[in-house]
Amino acid sequence: MLGGIAVRRLLAGSALIHCETQASAETLREALLKAYATNPTITAQRAQQRATDENVPIARASGLPSVNASAGYTEYLLTASNNFVSPGRQATASANVSVPIYTGGLVRNSVAAAKTRVDGGRAQLRGTESDLFTNVVAAYMDVIRDEAIVGLNTQNVRVLDVNLQASRDRFQVGDLTRTDVAQSEARLALARAQLQSAQAQLITSRETYVRLVGTPAGILETPPTLPHLPGNPQLAVETALQNNPFLLAAAKESDATRYDIGVARANRLPRLSAVGGPSYYNYLGSYNTSGSGTTNAGTAAQAGLSLSVPLFQGGRPAAQVRQAEALRGRAIENVTATERNVIAQARSAYAVWRSSEQVIQSSETAVNANKLSLEGVRAENSVGTRTILDILNAEQELLNSQVTLVTARRDAYVAGFALLAAMGEAEARDLGLDGGVLYDPVANYNRVHHRIGDFGGDGEPAPVATRTVQSPAQDAVVRRPQDELLDSPVDRTPNLTTGAASPNRQ
Template structure:
């Protein structure tokens, strides 16, 4: 007896340890997605690439310095009576070297505009990264609660399958003693067969959700825990709308793209203005004539360039840049409208989920009471087998709908945080080193 008790305790401890090791909280899953999701990693690399635009734009303020060197062999033959034999044939080894320095002084504001363009493009890319981060974390969170939901639904359906099996067996026993008819047995069997089909469907849906979980987070889920909705929800729909217009990544992208387009108008217009450069040159030439010689030359000069006629190309580009700027303004307005729509939908989805949970909780309480009453009435013959089966189905449906509503509430809270730009590792206080 002691040996059996020891084995039972050991097995229980082992199972508990395995569950603890494989358990994964909601924040664990989001952290894993933040660190390992390839789509997010690609977006970060794209931002690092875009940040090089600043260095490229700053290059317009810096000088250019070049050094060139060329050397070769030159054979020279001079004919004529006046040429001495010593100078008639000459082998020359010419060497030329140049050191050139150029510094732009004024370029019509092109460099300043290029810096504005680079900064706005980087900020727009950061907003795109923020949008990608939110999409990845939202996908990870939704995959987590989908698995939790489908596991709960599968458990309910399997429990219902077992209940209906016992109901079928009890109905057959009552049929044997003549208490019920063959129709009652057929109804019980039909409900049991239907419960098997629902269990199979639930299991397939769970497999699909597990596959989605692995795709987003990186591996299959372990033991997941029930999730509570995210907190720090704004107190009103108008507050959600205001925050979304200010902080949602979609609006930020559109706003910085509009600034980029405005700066590109300035950059293009600079092509119509004069430019001033200072250039310096040091050069040396060896053996440039029949007489061995070396020539050193040094000069520095200012260069003024005034564009007079450019075939209309620059003005065409300027008109196109202005139209693109107008386009980006309209896209910003459209983005604000989409932000209003998404924030309103997220708010209503959360309210709907709260109302559904309250109603379904009350429905479950009532359906449980009704089922007990129908069972008692069936024992005395005032209710049929079908009445009992219907009451059990109503209770199952209410429980399944509650599980789904609780999942929808968590998703709605994530949608609301995403609408206001807060569904990020920093906004959720994940235990990670934030990418910056």
């Protein structure tokens, strides 16, 4: 199993080596850092987590004292003719304080549910990180793979073009037939079509890279090897069931729904509050106080208890309880569904990784064997024992094995990283992305969860993720040097190119 420290040291050390050897090249670690800082998917999830944090002070507010003030002014336009003491106008002001004493568990359960969902949101944020990094790794490897395939197809077109020219020359001197020339022409046309398709795929992969990372892909360094992956799928599954962030988030949501049921049940229980406050009135000199002993203004204060006992609410509390219980049932089933997905992802990623590693070994053998075969077929063709079609087929077999090799390399690396993600070991802290301050969701929670002020805010949000409209349209120019194993130089010696060793030329 690949631990976070091992991955962190691996990527950090690899980045240092790569920076020393080729300063202009971009490493996988650098691509992950850019995506971590500027990708809109992860910045939006961070904003969502900050919104989730606010549910805690919102829930707690229902259990805190509330203070209300009111004022009024009344002008009595018409009074009874037999009422000689009615005031002509009146101004009033009052304040009321209400302190919840008993809410039937509503506040306690609401706060507990909010806190549990905060924990679940943090796990969800971890999952978003690992998903983003998996996508970046896939995009990174796609560009490397497609650059190699474009290079191979370009090389193949060049080789087949040489073959066609040689075939035409030999046709002119009678060594080959029109059929041989036609076969060479057809294979060259097909190779050019394959090259165009490969170039289009490379452009697509580069645009995907820009979408995820935020900047165009330059010369991409070969990524570091992923060591210490699990030795069997069962070990991968056991680790995933303990650490997978999406499974942890689903479990937290299931826990929160238990408190939601308590909130629903509280709606049918009594509520007790302590209430009180001062009041003031003023008749503004319009009240006739002669002989009455009263004044035009006065104050008062009151205090007491307020008890509310629900007797009948039309069945709404029972419906809310049943609804909360049903939602809890859904959350429980979602945990099982997420667990199934995690198990399947871990096992399938392990299987793809292992099979791709075996394909790499077989493909390397096939590439070397096809190189020898091609050289032999060319030599035999020069003396008349092999046809042009044999050469064309050998060229195609070599190309196919090379494409299979670069594809298997990509699949193995992406599957290995996806396996780490399923095991919960492909997040920012695991990968050692310490090029800047890592985002800490706990810091925002600590900042807001005890706030009780009614005024204030964080201001109008400013964009965090970078736009890519300024990025140029991507092209299919291969900037990365070709792997030596994928290079298949063409033997252009006179004997092989012109057929000078052919028996009918002797």
